[in-house]
Amino acid sequence: MSSISTADTTTATGAHTDEAAALIGGARERIDALDDRIIGLVQERMAVSAVIQQARITSGGRRVNLSRETAVLGHYRDALGKPGTALAMTLLELCRGRV
């Protein structure tokens, strides 16, 4: 049986004690699980957004609706500050492509 040395855990996590390395390892597992859920939600958002865009285009409208995008950007900015705006811009690009 092999055991992971303190030197190995330090390399992998940046921690300088086994206790800190164990905490970081557990927290990283939670972050990985959260990231999987966030990615799933982004994919779900992309699918719902595509339905809206297709309905608008089929009805003779345009893919993009700037007033709605302004509201989405404001929603994220109000919740998360300036980086929230950048996050919303990335989400919008994922959902409707580059404009």
Ligand SMILES: O=C(O)C(=O)C[C@]1(C(=O)O)C=C[C@@H](O)C=C1
């Ligand atoms: O809400 C809409 O009308 C959409 O088309 C969805 C969405 C979005 O992904 O949030 C995508 C494109 C539009 O420019 C505005 C918003």
